[in-house]
Structures are given as C-alpha cells and as structure tokens.
Amino acid sequence: MLSESTRRFTGAFTTLLTPFTSDGELDEPTLRRLVDFQIDNGVTRLAPNGVTGEAAALTDREKVRITEIVVEQSAGRALVVPDMGTESLARTLELAKEAERIGADAVLAFTPYLDPPTERGLVAYYGIVADALSVPLLMHNLPGRTTVDIAPESVSELARHPNIVGIKEGNQDLVRLRRVLHLVRDADFAVLSGNDFTALPTLLLGGHGHVSVAANVMPRQSRSIVEAALAGDFLTARDLYLKFAEFYRAVYFATNPIALKKAFSIAHFEVGDPRIPLTPLPADRIPELESIMKDCELL
Template identity: 40%
Template sequence: MRISGSITALATPFNVAGELDIDAWQRLLAAQLEAGTQAVVVAGSTGEAAALYDIEYDTLLRTAVEQVAGRVPVLAGTGLSNTAKTIEQTRRAAALGADAALVVTPPYVRPTQAGLVAHYRAVADDGELPVMLYNVPGRTGIDLLPETVADLAGHARIIGVKEAVADAARMDALLRLRDAGFAVLSGDDPTACRAMLAGADGVISVASNVVPASFRRLCDLARNGRADAAQALDERLRPICDFLGVESNPIPVKALLALQGLGHGLRLPLTPLSPRHQDAAAATRTLVDALETESRDSLAA
C-alpha cells in the first residue's frame, strides 16, 4: 500500500450535547471526497482520539469505511502508551475495515529508541494492518529519530512515516529512506510544501479539514515539481495555517468547522476558542471560502 498526496487528519464533530454528530461526520467525509482528498485519518490527535469511548471509535471508523467505500485509503489512529494495547487497538481497527494504522510514538512513557523499534515491530507483526509511523514529539514527549526510522523502514508491514518535526534537515534525512515500499509524509502544514518540493510523498494535514481542495491543489503542484505555483499557493494558505496555531490543535480548526456547520465544540480538557481569537476566526473563514472556491475551479479545469 502506498499512502500519498493530500491526506486529512479528520476532526471529530460533536453536537451541542457533546455527543458524536454522525450527520456532520458524514457531511465532512463527503466534502473531503468531493474536494479530492486522497486518504483520511480517523481518530488521530486532531480527532480527539483520547476523548473517544470505544463504541464511538467503532462508530466513527465503521461509518468512514462504509461511506468512503474503497475510494481512498482510511487510516485509523491506533497508537497508545502501551504496546499490547496498541496491538489490540490496531486489530480492532482492522476488524472495522481500516486500510492502515497511523501509530503515534507511545505518549508520556518516553521509551528509548530501542524500545521504539521493539514497539513498532511488535505492532507491525501482530496488529493485522500496515503501519504508518507517526512522530510528533511536541505532543508525546519522545522523538523518533531518523536512524530509528531507518531500522524500521525495511519491515514489510511498515509503510511509511508521518513526520511532524518542522525541520528541513530532519525531512532530508528521512527522504533518503524513501523507496517503493516506504513513504515519507509531512505532518506539519506550514512546512508541507517545502517537504514535498524536496521529495516527500504528501502531507497528513489539519488545515485540509477546512481547505481540502486547496491542499489537494498544493500537493499536486508540489509533487509535480511546479515550485513557483506551489509556493505561491502556500503563501496564500499561510494565514490559515497561522490561525490554526493560535491555540492547541484541534481548537482552532474546530472553530472553523463550527462556522461551516460541522460540529459544536470539543471535549474537556480542551475548551472552545478564546474570545480574543473570534474575530480572527471569522476573518479566516472568509479566506477559506475564497481560496476553496478558486481551488475547486482550478482542479475542475
């Protein structure tokens, strides 16, 4: 399996009562497919996986698999702080029809690099799904180093890495590991264009929840080597990405989704967007609408 292009780390919509909003979830999935998103991630960190009950996780993933119906890959977030639990969650995702598992480094416990190698090999061996490594040390407290990724890249069921460290040298080191069976994906929206122009296979994006057509267009331009056009679009996306960083993810993106009628808030300990950012949210919504209209027209041409 090759995961590439514009991939959305989906937010999880809730209703005003704080329950899953399945209608909004289905509309979000439909919008992604219509805009040309090339894979989706269910129950990742943007999807507030840690706040989901098992039955909710099952409902989200089952609904996504049924609605996508094989048109694009569905990745399930399955990474937990313990290896045995991660294997169990990955098997759960496999039974629900996921195509691959996005497995974050074990949060909080801070294993050694040798422990990370043992963890990922065990999940790949026993979890019943292809595994995409996911490194986001700012959230987990542990950094999956490029030399450790190199130790794992040869495993037949480890299909790539999502790298969220926004460092060109880090990305260059990982790109040397790319081959037909191992993809390198950016996990950082502000530097995704640079990464793809350097050879990355795509991006797993937060911003593409609200600008899916624009991120598909960005990926197409960058991966086809059209540097000037890609960088120009990247500059226009920058204010949107900047807004998405004003508070912890997914607070800002869910504020924008709420303005689009796709959900009503978050689960504690995450709280709604601060009042001081509400004007910026409205202004960003205007940018989103204009850029998406242009990008949809461009993709359709």
C-alpha cells in the first residue's frame, strides 16, 4: 500500500517536449502554452528535461530555466518533476538542488552513463542524491539510451530509501519488470512505465502510472488509459490503448522526439524542429504520420 505522499507521484505524466524557435533558441512563450495545454487537457503531472525534452542538447542553464518556466506556469495546478540526471554526480547534485530551490515537487534522475557504473556505484549514486534533497527523488532507468540497466535487486534496495519514491522504468523487458514489481511489493515505492509501448502491460502487472511521450499530443486520452487501468477497468484500458497503438509506433519513426514534434505541430501548434544532432522528420514520412493520426482520431 502506497502512502498518501507517494501516491502523488502515480498516475498519468507527460514527459514534456522542449519547443525551440526557428533559430534554435528556447521558445519560452510556447513552452508556457504547452504547459497550459497539458493541464487544460487533464494531465497534471509534468516531467520536463527528459529524453523527449532533448536533455542532451540542453545546457544546464536551459534545464534550470525550463524548470522555472514549468513551475511558474503550472502555478500549483500540476506536479512538476524535472529530469536533472547527468553523467556526473556533481552536476546532477547541482541541478537537482536548483530544481528544489525553484519549487519542483520532486526530481527525476536518469542513470549516469559514459563511465559504466557498477551496481554498488548506482546504489551509492542515487543514495547520495536522495540524501542531498528535501524533495523526493525518482530514478529513471532507460538502458536503450544510457546502456546502463539498474538491476532489480538494486531497485529493491533503493526503494527502501526514505526519500526515493519511485522509478520511471524504460526497460521494455516485461519479465524483468515483473521481477521489479515483485521485489518492491512491500515498499512505499511507485513503479511508472517510461515507455508508451509497455504502458498498459506495466499497469496490468501492478505498476502505478505512466510517464508518456505520446501524451504531449494526446494528454486527455493518455490519462484515460492510465485511469481506467488503475481503476481495474482493464477492458476499457485495453481498447483505448490499442486505438492509439499505431501512433505510439509512429512517434518512433525516427529518434524521439523527431516525429513527436512534427505530430504535435500538425495536431496543435508549432513547437519547432529538434536541435542538431537531431534533424526534422523527412518529408516522405509526413504523409504516413498524418494518415496514422487521422486513423487514431488525433486530427
């Protein structure tokens, strides 16, 4: 049974994209508009600065500014949980403390990378970050990007830390996911899907929420899927999930968030192109993307 404080970090999240101007600068007015769009359409848990937000292409100053804008624009209407993870413990600590100072409700931190950590190193890393914060910490496991995969046993150990409240799980191995859920079953610890493809299976296996890429474009629908599954209405959740399954595939026509940004600009308002080394979605893929969005009733 999750405590009331941990239940705040369950449910439907959007991992926010980062809008850029035509000359590649942070588009602050459009970011504010994006925050309002999400909240107005029912998603009140926002996670900026993640992979979908092009974290690797952002400066530390931009990550801090993005967090400031999302906190300011949310104005208490949404939980704000920025991803402040880096390859360096010192940088992660600095950014996490900045997020806390700004008023973020919690901090996400993806695993360090480049220098592959040991399991004991990962446990120490997250323990040090959690000890340094007065706001809760959530881990972010995304081995497809970092090549680092936190062992289920390490997740279980860290789940007992009083200031680590959950994990955004991006590993798509459902056997491994079941193991994680089993090991943390008695902990006050939320397991959130970090991948649209495994969102419904995660919820059916006992997970507590979903941090969604596609929700940028379809926030209300994403929330409906999560809420139905958490309420035990698995047939409704399944039918909704399958309705949008092709869109989940389309979002990954190219490295995330290339197709997502194009889809959002088609469906809602312009958010700009991704930053180099990412490039815009090739023109010959746009008709297929639009067709899928029409079939999914997203246009």
